[in-house]
Amino acid sequence: MLRDRVTKRSVQWSDLLRSGERIFIGSNASTPSAMIDHLIANAGPLRDIEVCHLLCLPENRWAYQENSKLFKVNSFFLSGATRDAVAEGRADYTPCFLSEIPRLFNEGVLPLDAALIMVSPPDEYGYCSLGVSVDINIAAVRSARLVIAQINPKMPRSNGHSFIHLEQIDAIFEAEQELPTIPSVELDQVTEQIGQYVSLLVKDGSTLQLGIGKIPDAVLRYLGNHRDLGVHSEMISDGVIELMKKNVINNRKKTFHRGKTITTFVIGSRKLYDFVDGNPHIEFYPSEHVNSPVNIARNDNMVSINSAIEVDVTGQVVADSIGYRFYSGIGGQVDFIRGAALSKNGIPIIALPSTTRDGQISKIVAKLTEGSGVVTSRGDVHYVVTEYGIAYLRGKSIRERALELIRIAHPKFRQQLLESVRKHYWVPEYQEQTPTNVPELGALDIKPMTFDGEEMYLRPLYPADERKLQEFFYSHNKETLLMRYNHTVTELSREKSCNLVSVDQQKDLALCLIKRIDDGEQIEGVGRYYFNRQDNSCEVAFVVKESQRGKGMAKALLNEMINIAKSRRLSKMQAYVRPDNRPMLKVFEHYGFQQRLDGDVDEIYLVLEL
Known part of the structure; x- marks a missing residue:
């Protein structure tokens, strides 16, 4: 009544x-x-x-x-x-x-x-x-x-x-009425992979914004070993329950609403509704408070995770329409993308599968579908994640963005995307290679590592690393250049740098050790080998920044390359080292490389039989 x-x-x-x-x-x-x-x-x-x-x-x-x-x-x-x-x-x-x-x-x-x-x-x-x-x-x-x-x-x-x-x-x-519930969804391999990649971007002590659906659930599944996470999110779902019970989410490190999980609504199971009932650790606030970019930014280390319908190779995000058909809404995506971007050490993420469910249409596109509207502008996007990796766009040129996003597109669409962007001269002709992965590094193509207490990760060199490789080269002193190249190299042109990062990783190998700086990346070490088809061997070399030497980075690079060469059934690895480069000789000798005579007094010839 x-x-x-x-x-x-x-x-x-x-x-x-x-x-x-x-x-x-x-x-x-x-x-x-x-x-x-x-x-x-x-x-x-x-x-x-x-x-x-x-x-x-x-x-x-x-x-x-x-x-x-x-x-x-x-x-x-x-x-x-x-x-x-x-x-x-x-x-x-x-x-x-x-x-x-x-x-x-x-x-x-x-x-x-x-x-x-x-x-x-x-x-x-x-x-x-x-x-x-x-x-x-x-x-x-x-x-x-x-x-x-x-x-x-x-x-x-x-x-x-x-x-x-x-x-x-x-x-x-x-009127008594059961609240509507959302059934739990079985995670597929693609979603699990996205969840693992996103979890790599979440540091201990971060504050999270998560939506609803398979991708947020997958992310939460891979945060079980994190510590002192917080939540400031327009919504929360069932995935937070176990993490709060395990003290993974405890909100201790938050810098705004410390000690509380903050949200504006919840959708999930009856278990979730019972969990929030009278729970003093969860507080609900109006959307103008929770979704205010200014308030979001008051949380240091804010990580915002949102999805999309498609993303073009310049970074424009479509999230509320499929062509001319309106599908959902703007919601809080832009609020949290901008809030996280303003946050100290904030990380705004767009995460999506690389293709539609049937695998027939790429969600990374050369141009937006006619009629689609941009929800999040290319200027707002920092990270885009698919099951093929993490693309970092902040501060990147259109060329670099295109290469980064093509790298995380589905492999069957990469060449097509590259050809499309070439038409507009966004990517020059001398950028020959579409990105390839290194399956031996594991499903994520990335390996976290720690050197002298400093967190880094090992990954392949990507086509979009051209500028980072230039910066790495120009950071070397004359002695390093002489030891690496056996003569003093004075320049590394854009064309040459592009060639060095455009690697067919299924044949040759080019790995790098990356350190995160602020919201970007910096190369600290590079190791590569070149495959010699004639005798099924490879020639290997590596170089590490002067400031990072003595921490085991060279050994880590060489060890990884040896393991990959063995798994690819190469017969031997070869290296040429100057006699006065004792540190590099010691690294090779540590892994069993033997000196062989080849008549060149300027270099020592080293061989490892595999």
Whole structure:
């Protein structure tokens, strides 16, 4: 029964609403479905009511064709029924950052005549909780002329800024209703691989923003060995439960809302809803607070993880549309990408599979699909992750971005992408090689390593490393250049550097040791071998920065190259070293290289039989 809160009398919907008014419907798992069903069944003469809302679960009956005379839909985030209605021209989609939607209500851009929400029963002080979805619900409550609430005993009582008093409610509809749940999804190999790559970017003490779906679940699965993580996220899902119980997520290192997991809504299982019920360690705040880029940036080491529908080779991100068909919404992606970018040591990430589910269409594209809109600009993107690796775009030129993104595209599309970007002279002709991986390094193509307490990682040289390799070369002193090349080399041109990083890693080998600096990368050591088909051998060489010597980096590079050469069944490894280069000779001798006579007094010829 719908009743007036003050008089307790039964009222009709036509007593509360008028045709042509604008109403708001509560978000996500807090959609007051029982009350909406009652409205549809008892609308009487009401017509043309505009409905504004975010994602609503489990279904949006007001968007069905049969209810088109009663409701006109204007959604900020699309799902099944609203997606179809917009595609058919029966509904509208209004793109807006989640952090700014409350201002549309508060400033009268979209004034609300009524807010239809779902709350918990009141406590002894008369306060109801907005439960699992505070987000823009609280802004709607504060700005609407009328507040009509479904009181649901199944709604958890969440902590934070989630409470409204009975006096703020004009009419009540009491109905018990199970909250909609999201079934757990079995992770596939592609998603697992993405999760592992993203986890490599998360350092101990980071604060996380995670969405819902397979990729966030995969990331959380690979964070079990991390320490002192925090959460500041527009939403959380089931994956945080075990990490909070294991003390992996404890929020101790957060620099904003220290000690608390901060969110604005949750979607998941009943277990998750029970977990947040009265939990003092989780606090819910309005979206204008949680999603404010300024507030997000107050967390040092902020890691933002968002997905996309497609990304072009310049870094433009499409996230709310497939061609001309609007699919979802802007949501909080831009809020958190920008907030993480502003954070001290922040890491904004776009993570997506390299292809569509059937593997027939690349999600890394030379140009955006006609009709698609850019949600996150190329200037905002720092990291893009697929199952083929991590592309770092910040501060990169268009050429470097294209090479980085082609590297993490599906291998069957890489040559096609390279040919496409060449047409616009984004990548020069002398950049010959499309990227190849080194399977012997493992599924991730990356190996974390520690030298003298300093964290680095071993990976192949990539085509986009051309500038980093130049910087590495010019960091050497004359003695290093003489020892490495047996004569004093004075320059490394862009063309030559491109040639050195354009390696067919299935035949030759070029590895580097990388150190992260601020939000970028720096080469600290390089090892490579060149394959000799005539006798199934290879010639090997390596060089390490002067400042890093004596830490075991040269041995690590050579050891890895020996293991790879053995796995590829090469017959032997060869090296030529100056007689006065004792440190390099000692490294080769450590791994069993034997000196052989070849008649050249300027160099010592070394061989390792495999």
